[in-house]
Amino acid sequence: MKITLDNMEDFARGAAFLGTGGGGDPYIGRMLAQNAIKEFGAPEVITADELADDAVVLTAAMLGSPPVLLEKACCGDDIDLAIRKLEEKLGRKADAILPIEIGGVNSTLPIMAAARLGLPVVDADGMGRAFPELQMVTFNVYGCSATPLVVTDEHLNSVLIEADSGQRAEGLVRAAAIQMGLSVMISSFPLNGRQVKDYAVHGTLSLALGIGIAIREGRTAGNPVEELVAYLKTTPYYNQAKILFDGKVTDLRRETTKGFAIGHCLMDALDGSGRQMEIIFQNEHLVARENGITKAIVPDLICMVDRETAEPIPVEHLRYGQRIKIIGTSAAPIMRTPEALQVFGPRIFGLNEDFIPIEQL
C-alpha cells in the first residue's frame, strides 16, 4: 500500500468514516499530511509483520477536542518535538511511527510525522476506529504502558509523563491539554515491534483507503452509501455493517466540557414513520437508540454520513436539519473481548447497559 498525494483524499475520507464522529475534520488532516508529503516526500507504509521484534515504534497523535482543532491545528515542529523528547527519554531512536487510532485526523497526522522524520508508518493502529481517551486502546488492554509519553503545544512547551496506569496518564494528559489549549500533540505508548504485531489492529490504513475509494466510486455510480456498506461487508472487521437509520437532525446539543466534545443528536426518520433515533457522543458516537431501543453501542462503530454523498460527518459539523444516514458496523474482534470491554465497553462511558454485538441487535 502507498499513501500519496493522489489518494490522500480517499484515505482521509475513509479515516473520517472510521472516526465515528470524532477524530477531527478530515480536511484539516488531509492538508497537514499533503503539505508534509510535498515538503518531505511520502513515507513508506509497512505492515506490522515487517517490524523487527525489538523495533522502537512510537505513536503520533493529536489529543483534545476535535472542534478546537479547526482553529488550532498543529505546526509540525510540535509533533516532531513530542517524538524527539520521547526518543530522548527512551535513549533510543524510533524505527517507525504507528497511528494510535485510525479515525479522523489521527490517521493523517502519523503520516505527516513519518514524512517529516523520514520514518516508515505502520499499516495498523490501536483500535480500528477512534476513541476519546488515551487509555482506550488495545495496547493498554493487553498490558503495554501508555507512558513514558510526551505532550507538546505550538509554543513548544512540553510535558513528559510517567504514570502507573493508563487511566492516571489520561487524567494528567487531559489536564495538560486543557492548559495548552485543548489541541495538543502527543507521542505515547512506546512499543516494540513484537507488541505491535500481537496487539495492534492490523491493516487499518489500507482499510481506510478502501472505504474512501468505495465512497468515491459509489458517487460515480450514484449509490455511495450502498457501495460503502457493500465494501464494509468484505472487510475483516467491519463486515456486520448495516444502515441503522435514514433521517434528519431535529435536536443537537454539543458542549466542549471536561476536555471533550460531549452531547447528543436527535433525528426523525425521513419515511414519515415517526421513528426517532438518538445518538450520544463523547468526541465519538457511543450509542444509537431508536425509540429507546439500542441499535449499536461501543466499541462497535456508529458512523454518520450525508445521505446523498456518503460524506462522513464529524460531530463538529453536525447541523440542525441535516439529512443523514447512520451506518453501524462491527469492531475488530480484539476490540470485543471481555478484557477490552473493561477498558472501552459501554459502562466505562457511563452508559447503563452491557455491550451487545451489532449483529445481535
Next chain:
Amino acid sequence: MKITLDNMEDFARGAAFLGTGGGGDPYIGRMLAQNAIKEFGAPEVITADELADDAVVLTAAMLGSPPVLLEKACCGDDIDLAIRKLEEKLGRKADAILPIEIGGVNSTLPIMAAARLGLPVVDADGMGRAFPELQMVTFNVYGCSATPLVVTDEHLNSVLIEADSGQRAEGLVRAAAIQMGLSVMISSFPLNGRQVKDYAVHGTLSLALGIGIAIREGRTAGNPVEELVAYLKTTPYYNQAKILFDGKVTDLRRETTKGFAIGHCLMDALDGSGRQMEIIFQNEHLVARENGITKAIVPDLICMVDRETAEPIPVEHLRYGQRIKIIGTSAAPIMRTPEALQVFGPRIFGLNEDFIPIEQL
C-alpha cells in the same frame, strides 16, 4: 547555623510565621524533617556564598493546597524521585538543595530532602516568605527559568515540564497537582550557584530559627508577641514589624478551589472600639484592611498569631471565635522592586490597589 532535632521546633514555628497563613501546618513539616534527620542525620546548612558559581542547586517543595497536606503528606520517595528525575534531565547531580520558600512546610521539606540525599541545604530561599504560585519567586523576577521541573506524587507518578514562561509552567503544574490529589512534590527552578548568590533572599533559614527562638523565649518571659516583634525589628528584612490588630474571628470563608485555599477572615477588635479587620487570602494572606483601610499588602508579610502564645496560625487552623493578633512586616528589599511587583504585587492577585510599603501605611 545548624538544624538539629533540638531546634527543629523553634525553626518550624518561625517558618510557620513566615508562611503568612499559608505553607502548611508546621507540625507536619517538623515531623517530616525530624524523621528524616533521625534516619539519615542532619544535613549541613551552608550559606549561599559558600556555593561554587557553577554548582547545581535544586529546589524541593510541596505544592498544592495546604489544608490537603494535613491528610496527604509526602512519603519521602516522592521528593527523592522529583530531584532524581530533574538530575536525570539536566544530566548533572545536585550539589545542594535550596528552599524555594521559607514559609511553612517548604522550609522543612528541603531539610528532609537534603538529609535523605546526603546534600547540604542552602540558608536562603526565593522570597523570604510563602507565596501560592510557582512563578512568584525572585528567581523568576530576575530571569531564571522555572523549568525543567518535575512534579511527583505518592504513587511515584511523575510529570516533567518544560515551558516558555513561569506563568505557563504554573498552569501546567497546577493542573497536574489537581490530578495528583493537590498535595504533590516538586523540584523546580534548577539554578547555578551564581544565580542563588545574586537573586536568593539570603539567610532566611537562620531568620526562621531566630523567630522561633524569640517566640519561645517570649513565652518564658510572659510576652511572646512583644518579644517576637522586637526580634523582627532587629532583622535585615522584617524590621518594619508592627502589631496591626488584636481581635477575634467573627467570620470565615475558606474554599479549596482552583487548586488553592481561597477565602477571607473577618475580626472584631477586642478593645470594644468596634474596629473590624478583614484579611483576604489565597493560601497566603494578601491584604489586611481595617474598616476598609489597607494596613498591609503583598508582598509585605501579614501574619496571624495566637494573641496569648504567639503561635502562628495557618489558614487551615483558623476557627470562629479565635483570639488573634495580626503582625505586619516589611518584605526583603529584593521583593519590593518594580520588577518584583510585576510578578507578585497586589494587582497580580486581583487586588485593585498598588503596593504601598507597610512603613508608609
